Amino acid sequence: MAIVVPKLKFSPPQILAIGYATLILLGTVLLMLPVANTTGRALPLIDAFFTATSAVCVTGLVVVDTGTFFNGFGQSVIMVLIQIGGLGFMTMATLLALVFQRRISLRERLLLQEAMNQGSVEGIVRLIRRVLYYSIVIESVGALVFTVRLAFDMPVGQAFYYGVFHSISFFNNAGFDLFGHFSSLTAYTADPVMNLAAVLLIVLGGLGFVVLSDLADLPRKKKLSLHSKLVLSTTGVLIAFGFVVILLFEWSNPGTLGRFGLGGKFWGALLQSVTPRTAGINSVDLTSLHQATQFLLLILMFIGASPGSTAGGVKTTTFAVMIGAMLAMMRGREDVVFFRHRLGRDRILKALTIILLALALIITVAMVLSVTEDHDFMLILFETMSAFGTVGLSLGLTTDLSTFGKILIALTMFSGRVGLLTLVYALKPKKDPEKYRYPEGKIIIG
């Protein structure tokens, strides 16, 4: 997989990681500038670094309030970082190449394959062209809806600016908002237009471009790929499950859904069920949720959204494969079968590896933070999970983080975005050759 370039030798994952890191550094410098915020003083390096990482990794954890601290220039920098980070640095670079009609080389296709996590090189270029197209169309429609709705509450110019910012932020599952004082969508808990638009943008952004592309081809091809079927069904089940449990747990909680009528309860439960996959906006006060509901969000954040999307987490397909493997074992079957197709054994191993690596990282980070930060463990675990899943939901720890804590959470966001496996391969790109096979041994399990 290693590719020779003049003098230096980088693997695609390494180039990907370096690309994201460079973008974060650039963002840090811009956000530090006194002209980027409303105070006129320079933002401390660590806070600028944290904000840039959060934007590039489309997380949405914030140490300063985006709406009140940053001015138009600062907010625009964040918006651009979100858009580039969301579409993916590598995808973006290729899009530029496409725009300039340059021929795509095999090497560039391999880089793209890594960035999009696609199984085959074929069709990658066509997919990338569509990424730009879909993003523009969906984000434009979203911006239009938000603008019309917000024009009832604010001047049309501001409504348009808000519309564009939030459409980009929500579709890229970035979780940044301009509503001020860390309020996110809490002023719109029962608002059907805001919620419907937000939910659709988040879900579409979280399905992944491969699935969107497949859906667009549906009228012509009359069938979906196995991957798309699995993503759509898993996403549907997760949303429905979260919706029902949140509704059940929070129905009469005066701090959250209890004070709303049926409409507010419906939209509140739906948005909070959708947001851990991995938007990071919220329309109720998360700290007022029952601890069981917070724990449910924790699990949903861990699962996250789908591969090749703008979102983080271990991914819906990984989760589905684990469940499929469990069901197969319980039914005494040898194969993991979805929609009349069995999965290769390597898929199960990869899913397992991702889940274990993610768990190990999250637990380690949370334990270290519980030593450096003087806060409840649940709060710390929630924040760590949110950072790893690039979700952006917080029970309030972000603004209290020590400098060390900010750096650690920023690095966790980076790992979550670039992908653990990519990072592991980047650190250890050479495979040892498998010399010979050992005889099979017997052990007792469970």
Place this chain on the structure above:
Amino acid sequence: MAIVVPKLKFSPPQILAIGYATLILLGTVLLMLPVANTTGRALPLIDAFFTATSAVCVTGLVVVDTGTFFNGFGQSVIMVLIQIGGLGFMTMATLLALVFQRRISLRERLLLQEAMNQGSVEGIVRLIRRVLYYSIVIESVGALVFTVRLAFDMPVGQAFYYGVFHSISFFNNAGFDLFGHFSSLTAYTADPVMNLAAVLLIVLGGLGFVVLSDLADLPRKKKLSLHSKLVLSTTGVLIAFGFVVILLFEWSNPGTLGRFGLGGKFWGALLQSVTPRTAGINSVDLTSLHQATQFLLLILMFIGASPGSTAGGVKTTTFAVMIGAMLAMMRGREDVVFFRHRLGRDRILKALTIILLALALIITVAMVLSVTEDHDFMLILFETMSAFGTVGLSLGLTTDLSTFGKILIALTMFSGRVGLLTLVYALKPKKDPEKYRYPEGKIIIG
């Protein structure tokens, strides 16, 4: 696997589950009797049921204090329940058969195979004979050491009674103690004799009789089985890891290790590292531990001890296989290799299934309890994990449990002891025949 007996048809797992349930009911009746406790009044049904389940499932979660509430008769009932539950109902039945020189039939061997979780029928009978031998020898030595040590603190007769009770309780990883007022070993934090004896009893009990048998054969055979090597190395790594992290986190915590010298710190860290596998005794106040340390105990309790032992949890080998699968994946290898032997794919699937089923059960129970019990989620999760792993450590929830909570925790202990897979097979004993194999499909993971 289903075996025909006159008129009724039970699979070995079903017989196993029924055996444990019968023992629990018998214990409940005995512990309810007014003559079993020091108050002279009948213990409420639910509390007797909970205590009997806790004893049979060698868990050690208690709603009434064993040392002060029960009298000699009640404590003896608990001790017998622990011994029978620990050695395993089925093992015990066969031991009786052996004692009476009855021939062991194939059917009885199959039942034993299920109970001992052994891969082959061969050697089972020999193993069972050893179970009784090892238990008597190890428990006798343990009782002697405790008696001598405790004779310095109390009359010799009481010291002997305490010695026998605690040796049985600790070797079977039951976690019951007579020291009163839920104090467990907190009066002996820095005591070398008490701690060394306790640690050895717990570790030996948690290795599993297969490994003990293998170790006894070591001088003659000069080699250990793959299973024993894996159990011993995983147990060693877990104890060392827990020891170092606990020492690090609690070194200067005035509520736990901070008030002790080097000896107390050493023994305190060691005992608390060993006890989640799955003894359930404690020598420091668990509620005073840092939350990060409590979380570490939570993870260690989830892993638990080794298969075929007196302990619960998902088991050390299950954990080792998961880690092995992850490392193989990361190194680009196709096989999971331990000690120059590769593992069958079915081992990985079984390990994965056990872990996922356990997680699903624990999370579901904890979420239900967080609705019915008015307590911190961490407390509830800890209690649920402790019940499932049949560990018996508690942050104090047990005595506050509602009747519903007691029933749910008792059922969780039962699932943890009988084994989730056994339970699942017991509920669904018939395998669907695998009619044909589906073509392989492609999806994107992570």
